[in-house]
Amino acid sequence: MFDALQPSDTARQMRGVAATFAASNGRHANGQGQRRVKRDNGGKWVALLDSVAKRRDADAFAELFDHFAPRVKAFLMKSGADAALAEECAQDVMVTVWRKAPQFDATRASVATWIFTIARNRRIDMLRRDRRPEPEELTWGPEAEPDQLDSIVLQQESARLVAAMAELPEKQRIMIERAYFGELSHSEIAEQTGLPLGTIKSRIRLALERLRHSLS
Amino acid sequence: MTTMIRHHLSDQLLMGYSAGTLPEAFNLVVATHISMCDECRARLASFDAVGGALIEAPEMAGTMGSGALAATLARIKSADESTPVMPERKAAKPVLPQPLQGYVGGDVDKVAWRNVGGGVRQAVLPTSSHASARLLFIPAGAAVPDHGHRGTELTLVLQGAFSDEEDRFGPGDIEIADEDLHHQPVAEAGADCICLAATDAPLKFRGLLPRLAQPFLQI
Numbered sequence: 483m484f485d486a487l488q489p490s491d492t493a494r495q496m497r498g499v500a501a502t503f504a505a506s507n508g509r510h511a512n513g514q515g516q517r518r519v520k521r522d523n524g525g526k527w528v529a530l531l532d533s534v535a536k537r538r539d540a541d542a543f544a545e546l547f548d549h550f551a552p553r554v555k556a557f558l559m560k561s562g563a564d565a566a567l568a569e570e571c572a573q574d575v576m577v578t579v580w581r582k583a584p585q586f587d588a589t590r591a592s593v594a595t596w597i598f599t600i601a602r603n604r605r606i607d608m609l610r611r612d613r614r615p616e617p618e619e620l621t622w623g624p625e626a627e628p629d630q631l632d633s634i635v636l637q638q639e640s641a642r643l644v645a646a647m648a649e650l651p652e653k654q655r656i657m658i659e660r661a662y663f664g665e666l667s668h669s670e671i672a673e674q675t676g677l678p679l680g681t682i683k684s685r686i687r688l689a690l691e692r693l694r695h696s697l698s
Numbered sequence: 699m700t701t702m703i704r705h706h707l708s709d710q711l712l713m714g715y716s717a718g719t720l721p722e723a724f725n726l727v728v729a730t731h732i733s734m735c736d737e738c739r740a741r742l743a744s745f746d747a748v749g750g751a752l753i754e755a756p757e758m759a760g761t762m763g764s765g766a767l768a769a770t771l772a773r774i775k776s777a778d779e780s781t782p783v784m785p786e787r788k789a790a791k792p793v794l795p796q797p798l799q800g801y802v803g804g805d806v807d808k809v810a811w812r813n814v815g816g817g818v819r820q821a822v823l824p825t826s827s828h829a830s831a832r833l834l835f836i837p838a839g840a841a842v843p844d845h846g847h848r849g850t851e852l853t854l855v856l857q858g859a860f861s862d863e864e865d866r867f868g869p870g871d872i873e874i875a876d877e878d879l880h881h882q883p884v885a886e887a888g889a890d891c892i893c894l895a896a897t898d899a900p901l902k903f904r905g906l907l908p909r910l911a912q913p914f915l916q917i
Contacts (some may be wrong), residue, residue, distance in 0.1 A: 556760050577774055615797040617796075668714035669849075671710050671714055683745050684740075
Protein backbone atom coordinates (compact mmCIF):
# COMPACT_ATOMS: atom_id res chain seq x y z
CA MET A 483 0.00 0.00 0.00
CA PHE A 484 2.61 2.46 1.09
CA ASP A 485 4.98 1.47 -1.66
CA ALA A 486 2.29 1.78 -4.31
CA LEU A 487 3.25 5.37 -5.08
CA GLN A 488 5.91 5.08 -7.71
CA PRO A 489 8.83 7.45 -7.08
CA SER A 490 9.15 7.90 -10.83
CA ASP A 491 5.58 9.21 -11.04
CA THR A 492 6.30 11.58 -8.23
CA ALA A 493 9.44 12.67 -10.02
CA ARG A 494 7.57 13.30 -13.27
CA GLN A 495 4.94 15.39 -11.55
CA MET A 496 7.56 17.34 -9.72
CA ARG A 497 9.31 18.41 -12.87
CA GLY A 498 6.19 20.36 -13.74
CA VAL A 499 6.14 22.49 -10.64
CA ALA A 500 8.49 25.21 -9.55
CA ALA A 501 11.18 23.40 -7.65
CA THR A 502 11.04 25.58 -4.61
CA PHE A 503 10.39 23.58 -1.48
CA ALA A 504 8.02 25.84 0.34
CA ALA A 505 5.77 26.38 -2.65
CA SER A 506 5.67 22.87 -4.06
CA ASN A 507 5.18 21.04 -0.86
CA GLY A 508 1.61 21.41 0.28
CA ARG A 509 0.27 21.48 -3.25
CA HIS A 510 1.89 18.22 -4.07
CA ALA A 511 0.84 16.43 -0.91
CA ASN A 512 -2.79 17.35 -1.54
CA GLY A 513 -2.51 16.14 -5.09
CA GLN A 514 -1.84 12.57 -3.98
CA GLY A 515 -5.23 11.00 -3.58
CA GLN A 516 -3.85 7.75 -2.16
CA ARG A 517 -2.93 8.85 1.29
CA ARG A 518 -3.56 12.28 2.62
CA VAL A 519 -0.53 13.45 4.50
CA LYS A 520 -1.88 15.51 7.30
CA ARG A 521 1.14 17.66 7.99
CA ASP A 522 3.72 17.66 5.26
CA ASN A 523 5.93 20.46 6.46
CA GLY A 524 9.16 18.79 5.39
CA GLY A 525 9.87 21.34 2.66
CA LYS A 526 9.23 24.25 4.99
CA TRP A 527 11.72 22.97 7.56
CA VAL A 528 14.34 22.40 4.86
CA ALA A 529 13.93 26.00 3.65
CA LEU A 530 14.21 27.37 7.19
CA LEU A 531 17.28 25.29 7.99
CA ASP A 532 18.85 26.37 4.71
CA SER A 533 18.29 29.97 5.75
CA VAL A 534 20.00 29.28 9.08
CA ALA A 535 22.90 27.66 7.24
CA LYS A 536 23.42 30.32 4.59
CA ARG A 537 22.28 33.54 6.28
CA ARG A 538 22.54 32.69 9.99
CA ASP A 539 18.85 33.69 10.09
CA ALA A 540 17.67 33.97 13.73
CA ASP A 541 13.98 34.24 12.78
CA ALA A 542 14.14 31.02 10.80
CA PHE A 543 15.92 29.43 13.75
CA ALA A 544 13.17 30.61 16.12
CA GLU A 545 10.55 28.85 13.99
CA LEU A 546 12.55 25.64 13.97
CA PHE A 547 13.07 25.98 17.71
CA ASP A 548 9.36 26.39 18.47
CA HIS A 549 8.55 23.22 16.61
CA PHE A 550 11.49 20.95 17.36
CA ALA A 551 12.85 21.93 20.79
CA PRO A 552 9.75 20.70 22.69
CA ARG A 553 9.81 17.48 20.66
CA VAL A 554 13.45 16.88 21.48
CA LYS A 555 12.66 17.54 25.12
CA ALA A 556 9.79 15.02 25.01
CA PHE A 557 12.08 12.48 23.34
CA LEU A 558 14.70 12.90 26.07
CA MET A 559 12.09 12.63 28.83
CA LYS A 560 10.68 9.45 27.33
CA SER A 561 14.28 8.18 27.26
CA GLY A 562 14.58 8.64 31.02
CA ALA A 563 15.63 12.27 31.66
CA ASP A 564 13.79 14.46 34.17
CA ALA A 565 12.20 17.68 32.89
CA ALA A 566 15.05 20.01 33.91
CA LEU A 567 17.78 17.86 32.35
CA ALA A 568 15.71 17.29 29.21
CA GLU A 569 15.10 21.04 28.86
CA GLU A 570 18.82 21.80 29.17
CA CYS A 571 19.84 19.05 26.74
CA ALA A 572 17.14 20.09 24.24
CA GLN A 573 18.79 23.53 24.23
CA ASP A 574 22.17 21.86 23.60
CA VAL A 575 20.65 20.00 20.67
CA MET A 576 19.29 23.23 19.18
CA VAL A 577 22.69 24.92 19.57
CA THR A 578 24.13 22.00 17.57
CA VAL A 579 21.38 22.44 14.96
CA TRP A 580 22.52 26.04 14.49
CA ARG A 581 26.19 25.09 14.26
CA LYS A 582 25.85 22.09 12.01
CA ALA A 583 23.12 23.49 9.74
CA PRO A 584 25.57 23.73 6.78
CA GLN A 585 26.16 19.96 6.99
CA PHE A 586 22.48 19.03 6.61
CA ASP A 587 21.78 17.09 3.38
CA ALA A 588 18.09 17.13 2.36
CA THR A 589 18.60 14.25 -0.10
CA ARG A 590 19.33 11.88 2.78
CA ALA A 591 17.20 13.04 5.71
CA SER A 592 14.24 15.17 6.71
CA VAL A 593 14.99 17.94 9.20
CA ALA A 594 13.15 15.92 11.85
CA THR A 595 15.35 12.90 11.09
CA TRP A 596 18.52 14.95 11.22
CA ILE A 597 17.51 16.53 14.53
CA PHE A 598 16.62 13.08 15.85
CA THR A 599 20.21 11.91 15.18
CA ILE A 600 21.60 14.91 17.08
CA ALA A 601 19.17 14.29 19.96
CA ARG A 602 20.07 10.59 20.03
CA ASN A 603 23.77 11.42 20.29
CA ARG A 604 23.06 13.92 23.06
CA ARG A 605 21.05 11.26 24.90
CA ILE A 606 23.95 8.80 24.71
CA ASP A 607 26.20 11.38 26.42
CA MET A 608 23.48 12.43 28.84
CA LEU A 609 22.83 8.89 30.08
CA ARG A 610 26.52 7.88 29.78
CA ARG A 611 25.62 5.07 27.42
CA ASP A 612 28.07 3.14 25.27
CA ARG A 613 30.10 5.22 22.84
CA ARG A 614 28.78 5.20 19.29
CA PRO A 615 31.43 5.83 16.63
CA GLU A 616 30.03 7.34 13.42
CA PRO A 617 30.60 5.94 9.91
CA GLU A 618 33.02 7.71 7.62
CA GLU A 619 31.45 11.00 6.46
CA LEU A 620 30.23 11.18 2.90
CA THR A 621 29.59 14.80 2.01
CA TRP A 622 29.04 16.94 -1.05
CA GLY A 623 32.15 18.87 -1.98
CA PRO A 624 32.01 22.52 -3.07
CA GLU A 625 32.18 21.46 -6.73
CA ALA A 626 28.85 19.59 -6.80
CA GLU A 627 25.43 20.14 -5.27
CA PRO A 628 22.78 17.64 -4.25
CA ASP A 629 19.91 17.23 -6.71
CA GLN A 630 16.94 19.32 -5.61
CA LEU A 631 14.43 16.84 -6.97
CA ASP A 632 16.07 14.14 -4.83
CA SER A 633 15.50 16.28 -1.75
CA ILE A 634 11.88 17.08 -2.59
CA VAL A 635 11.01 13.43 -3.08
CA LEU A 636 12.86 12.38 0.07
CA GLN A 637 11.01 15.01 2.13
CA GLN A 638 7.70 13.69 0.81
CA GLU A 639 8.65 10.08 1.54
CA SER A 640 9.59 11.09 5.08
CA ALA A 641 6.19 12.74 5.56
CA ARG A 642 4.51 9.56 4.29
CA LEU A 643 6.49 7.51 6.79
CA VAL A 644 5.07 9.65 9.62
CA ALA A 645 1.56 8.89 8.32
CA ALA A 646 2.31 5.19 7.81
CA MET A 647 3.66 4.83 11.33
CA ALA A 648 0.51 6.35 12.77
CA GLU A 649 -1.39 3.51 11.08
CA LEU A 650 0.74 0.63 12.32
CA PRO A 651 -0.94 -1.83 14.67
CA GLU A 652 -0.49 -0.54 18.20
CA LYS A 653 1.65 -3.46 19.32
CA GLN A 654 4.18 -2.82 16.57
CA ARG A 655 4.23 0.90 17.14
CA ILE A 656 4.90 0.45 20.84
CA MET A 657 7.74 -1.97 20.11
CA ILE A 658 9.34 0.59 17.79
CA GLU A 659 8.89 3.40 20.30
CA ARG A 660 10.46 1.30 23.03
CA ALA A 661 13.43 0.52 20.78
CA TYR A 662 14.02 4.18 19.93
CA PHE A 663 13.43 5.46 23.46
CA GLY A 664 16.20 3.10 24.52
CA GLU A 665 14.12 0.54 26.45
CA LEU A 666 15.09 -2.50 24.38
CA SER A 667 18.47 -4.16 24.03
CA HIS A 668 19.41 -5.10 20.49
CA SER A 669 18.56 -8.77 21.03
CA GLU A 670 15.06 -7.72 22.16
CA ILE A 671 14.41 -5.82 18.93
CA ALA A 672 12.26 -7.86 16.57
CA GLU A 673 13.68 -8.54 13.12
CA GLN A 674 10.27 -7.93 11.51
CA THR A 675 9.00 -4.46 12.28
CA GLY A 676 6.34 -4.02 9.60
CA LEU A 677 7.91 -0.67 8.76
CA PRO A 678 7.55 0.43 5.11
CA LEU A 679 11.14 1.55 4.60
CA GLY A 680 11.78 0.25 1.08
CA THR A 681 10.96 3.47 -0.77
CA ILE A 682 12.98 5.77 1.48
CA LYS A 683 15.93 3.41 1.29
CA SER A 684 15.83 3.29 -2.53
CA ARG A 685 15.66 7.09 -2.78
CA ILE A 686 18.64 7.55 -0.48
CA ARG A 687 20.53 4.83 -2.34
CA LEU A 688 20.06 6.82 -5.57
CA ALA A 689 21.22 10.02 -3.91
CA LEU A 690 24.31 8.21 -2.63
CA GLU A 691 25.09 6.95 -6.12
CA ARG A 692 24.95 10.50 -7.44
CA LEU A 693 27.18 11.64 -4.60
CA ARG A 694 29.71 8.87 -5.29
CA HIS A 695 29.65 9.82 -8.95
CA SER A 696 30.40 13.46 -8.12
CA LEU A 697 33.32 12.37 -5.94
CA SER A 698 34.97 10.21 -8.55
CA MET B 699 33.88 -1.35 -4.55
CA THR B 700 30.68 -1.42 -2.54
CA THR B 701 28.84 -3.50 -5.12
CA MET B 702 30.88 -6.60 -4.25
CA ILE B 703 29.45 -6.86 -0.74
CA ARG B 704 27.09 -9.82 -0.37
CA HIS B 705 26.66 -10.14 3.40
CA HIS B 706 25.01 -7.16 5.06
CA LEU B 707 23.92 -5.94 8.49
CA SER B 708 20.63 -7.22 9.91
CA ASP B 709 17.64 -4.90 10.44
CA GLN B 710 18.01 -5.66 14.13
CA LEU B 711 21.57 -4.29 14.25
CA LEU B 712 20.69 -1.28 12.11
CA MET B 713 17.74 -0.36 14.31
CA GLY B 714 19.83 -0.80 17.46
CA TYR B 715 22.57 1.40 16.00
CA SER B 716 20.02 4.01 14.91
CA ALA B 717 18.41 3.98 18.36
CA GLY B 718 21.85 4.24 19.95
CA THR B 719 21.46 1.20 22.19
CA LEU B 720 24.14 -1.22 20.95
CA PRO B 721 27.24 -2.05 22.96
CA GLU B 722 30.23 0.03 21.85
CA ALA B 723 32.01 -2.92 20.17
CA PHE B 724 28.93 -3.59 17.99
CA ASN B 725 28.57 0.13 17.21
CA LEU B 726 32.15 0.04 15.95
CA VAL B 727 31.47 -2.92 13.66
CA VAL B 728 28.28 -1.31 12.29
CA ALA B 729 30.00 2.06 11.70
CA THR B 730 32.90 0.32 9.96
CA HIS B 731 30.65 -1.78 7.71
CA ILE B 732 28.58 1.28 6.75
CA SER B 733 31.79 3.12 5.86
CA MET B 734 32.35 0.36 3.27
CA CYS B 735 28.74 -0.28 2.18
CA ASP B 736 26.38 2.29 0.62
CA GLU B 737 23.49 -0.17 0.65
CA CYS B 738 23.60 -0.35 4.46
CA ARG B 739 24.29 3.40 4.67
CA ALA B 740 20.97 3.96 2.88
CA ARG B 741 19.24 1.35 5.08
CA LEU B 742 20.56 3.09 8.19
CA ALA B 743 19.26 6.43 6.89
CA SER B 744 15.81 4.83 6.55
CA PHE B 745 15.98 3.61 10.16
CA ASP B 746 17.03 7.11 11.24
CA ALA B 747 13.91 8.32 9.40
CA VAL B 748 11.88 6.18 11.81
CA GLY B 749 13.43 8.16 14.67
CA GLY B 750 12.55 11.36 12.82
CA ALA B 751 8.96 10.15 12.38
CA LEU B 752 8.73 9.45 16.13
CA ILE B 753 9.89 13.02 16.86
CA GLU B 754 7.16 14.27 14.49
CA ALA B 755 4.37 12.23 16.11
CA PRO B 756 1.55 14.47 17.39
CA GLU B 757 1.97 13.38 21.01
CA MET B 758 5.53 14.73 21.06
CA ALA B 759 4.36 18.34 20.76
CA GLY B 760 4.79 20.46 23.88
CA THR B 761 6.39 23.57 25.24
CA MET B 762 9.78 24.64 26.47
CA GLY B 763 10.30 26.71 29.61
CA SER B 764 9.86 30.47 29.23
CA GLY B 765 12.99 32.13 27.93
CA ALA B 766 14.38 28.90 26.47
CA LEU B 767 14.76 30.35 22.98
CA ALA B 768 16.44 33.51 24.30
CA ALA B 769 18.79 31.40 26.43
CA THR B 770 19.67 29.21 23.44
CA LEU B 771 20.30 32.21 21.18
CA ALA B 772 22.52 33.74 23.88
CA ARG B 773 24.54 30.52 24.03
CA ILE B 774 24.86 30.51 20.24
CA LYS B 775 26.16 34.10 20.29
CA SER B 776 28.67 33.49 23.06
CA ALA B 777 30.09 30.36 21.45
CA ASP B 778 32.79 30.93 18.89
CA GLU B 779 31.65 30.47 15.32
CA SER B 780 34.43 28.17 14.28
CA THR B 781 33.62 26.54 10.97
CA PRO B 782 33.32 22.77 11.10
CA VAL B 783 36.34 20.98 9.70
CA MET B 784 35.53 18.73 6.78
CA PRO B 785 37.31 15.38 6.87
CA GLU B 786 40.28 15.13 4.55
CA ARG B 787 40.08 12.66 1.73
CA LYS B 788 43.27 10.71 1.49
CA ALA B 789 44.59 9.68 -1.89
CA ALA B 790 45.62 6.17 -0.94
CA LYS B 791 42.81 3.90 0.19
CA PRO B 792 43.43 2.82 3.80
CA VAL B 793 42.80 -0.77 4.95
CA LEU B 794 41.03 0.45 8.08
CA PRO B 795 37.98 2.70 7.56
CA GLN B 796 37.89 5.91 9.60
CA PRO B 797 35.86 4.74 12.63
CA LEU B 798 38.40 1.97 13.24
CA GLN B 799 41.36 4.28 12.77
CA GLY B 800 40.03 6.24 15.72
CA TYR B 801 40.49 3.14 17.90
CA VAL B 802 43.82 2.03 16.46
CA GLY B 803 45.39 5.48 16.21
CA GLY B 804 46.06 5.14 12.49
CA ASP B 805 45.93 2.60 9.70
CA VAL B 806 46.86 -1.07 9.80
CA ASP B 807 50.58 -0.33 10.32
CA LYS B 808 49.71 1.11 13.76
CA VAL B 809 47.98 -2.03 15.06
CA ALA B 810 49.64 -3.56 18.15
CA TRP B 811 49.33 -7.22 17.15
CA ARG B 812 49.85 -10.15 19.54
CA ASN B 813 50.48 -13.69 18.35
CA VAL B 814 47.81 -16.13 19.41
CA GLY B 815 49.22 -19.25 17.72
CA GLY B 816 49.23 -20.77 14.25
CA GLY B 817 50.36 -17.47 12.73
CA VAL B 818 47.08 -15.85 13.77
CA ARG B 819 47.46 -12.44 15.40
CA GLN B 820 44.96 -10.28 17.21
CA ALA B 821 44.65 -6.85 18.79
CA VAL B 822 41.94 -6.20 21.38
CA LEU B 823 40.39 -2.74 20.97
CA PRO B 824 39.46 -0.54 23.92
CA THR B 825 35.66 -0.58 24.17
CA SER B 826 33.12 -0.77 27.00
CA SER B 827 32.85 -4.15 28.72
CA HIS B 828 29.33 -4.88 27.39
CA ALA B 829 30.98 -6.50 24.37
CA SER B 830 34.55 -6.91 23.14
CA ALA B 831 36.09 -5.97 19.81
CA ARG B 832 39.32 -7.16 18.28
CA LEU B 833 41.20 -7.09 15.03
CA LEU B 834 42.23 -10.47 13.67
CA PHE B 835 45.06 -11.20 11.28
CA ILE B 836 44.78 -14.63 9.65
CA PRO B 837 47.64 -15.58 7.31
CA ALA B 838 46.56 -16.72 3.86
CA GLY B 839 45.39 -20.34 4.10
CA ALA B 840 45.44 -20.44 7.92
CA ALA B 841 42.49 -21.27 10.17
CA VAL B 842 41.09 -19.73 13.35
CA PRO B 843 40.45 -22.38 16.05
CA ASP B 844 36.91 -23.70 15.61
CA HIS B 845 34.48 -22.22 18.08
CA GLY B 846 30.84 -21.68 18.93
CA HIS B 847 29.07 -18.73 20.48
CA ARG B 848 27.06 -17.97 23.57
CA GLY B 849 25.85 -14.58 22.40
CA THR B 850 26.27 -12.83 19.07
CA GLU B 851 29.56 -12.67 17.19
CA LEU B 852 30.02 -10.20 14.34
CA THR B 853 32.93 -10.70 11.95
CA LEU B 854 33.62 -8.03 9.32
CA VAL B 855 36.23 -8.63 6.62
CA LEU B 856 38.52 -5.63 6.00
CA GLN B 857 41.04 -7.28 3.70
CA GLY B 858 41.35 -10.70 2.03
CA ALA B 859 38.61 -13.28 2.52
CA PHE B 860 37.67 -16.26 4.66
CA SER B 861 35.36 -19.22 4.26
CA ASP B 862 33.59 -21.29 6.86
CA GLU B 863 30.77 -23.83 7.03
CA GLU B 864 28.32 -21.08 6.02
CA ASP B 865 29.78 -19.24 3.05
CA ARG B 866 32.65 -17.17 1.68
CA PHE B 867 33.19 -13.69 3.13
CA GLY B 868 35.15 -11.05 1.21
CA PRO B 869 36.01 -7.39 1.88
CA GLY B 870 33.07 -5.54 3.46
CA ASP B 871 31.11 -8.75 4.11
CA ILE B 872 29.85 -9.31 7.63
CA GLU B 873 29.06 -12.66 9.23
CA ILE B 874 26.51 -12.53 12.03
CA ALA B 875 26.84 -15.68 14.14
CA ASP B 876 24.73 -16.72 17.10
CA GLU B 877 24.41 -19.74 19.40
CA ASP B 878 23.46 -22.03 16.51
CA LEU B 879 26.65 -21.57 14.56
CA HIS B 880 29.80 -23.50 15.32
CA HIS B 881 32.40 -22.56 12.75
CA GLN B 882 36.03 -22.60 11.76
CA PRO B 883 36.94 -19.65 9.55
CA VAL B 884 39.78 -20.37 7.10
CA ALA B 885 41.55 -17.51 5.30
CA GLU B 886 41.63 -17.83 1.53
CA ALA B 887 44.93 -18.63 -0.13
CA GLY B 888 46.63 -15.74 -1.87
CA ALA B 889 46.09 -12.90 0.59
CA ASP B 890 46.27 -12.50 4.36
CA CYS B 891 42.87 -11.82 5.90
CA ILE B 892 42.23 -8.97 8.32
CA CYS B 893 38.90 -8.91 10.17
CA LEU B 894 37.15 -6.87 12.82
CA ALA B 895 35.33 -9.18 15.23
CA ALA B 896 33.02 -8.32 18.12
CA THR B 897 31.18 -10.52 20.58
CA ASP B 898 28.87 -9.88 23.53
CA ALA B 899 29.73 -13.17 25.28
CA PRO B 900 32.90 -15.28 25.51
CA LEU B 901 33.43 -17.71 22.62
CA LYS B 902 33.22 -21.48 23.17
CA PHE B 903 36.29 -23.32 21.87
CA ARG B 904 36.22 -27.03 21.10
CA GLY B 905 39.92 -27.77 21.49
CA LEU B 906 41.53 -27.93 24.93
CA LEU B 907 44.49 -25.67 24.14
CA PRO B 908 42.55 -22.63 22.96
CA ARG B 909 40.23 -23.12 25.94
CA LEU B 910 43.19 -22.96 28.34
CA ALA B 911 44.56 -19.91 26.57
CA GLN B 912 41.23 -18.10 26.47
CA PRO B 913 41.62 -16.03 29.67
CA PHE B 914 44.95 -14.70 28.41
CA LEU B 915 43.65 -13.93 24.92
CA GLN B 916 40.67 -11.96 26.28
CA ILE B 917 38.22 -13.46 23.81
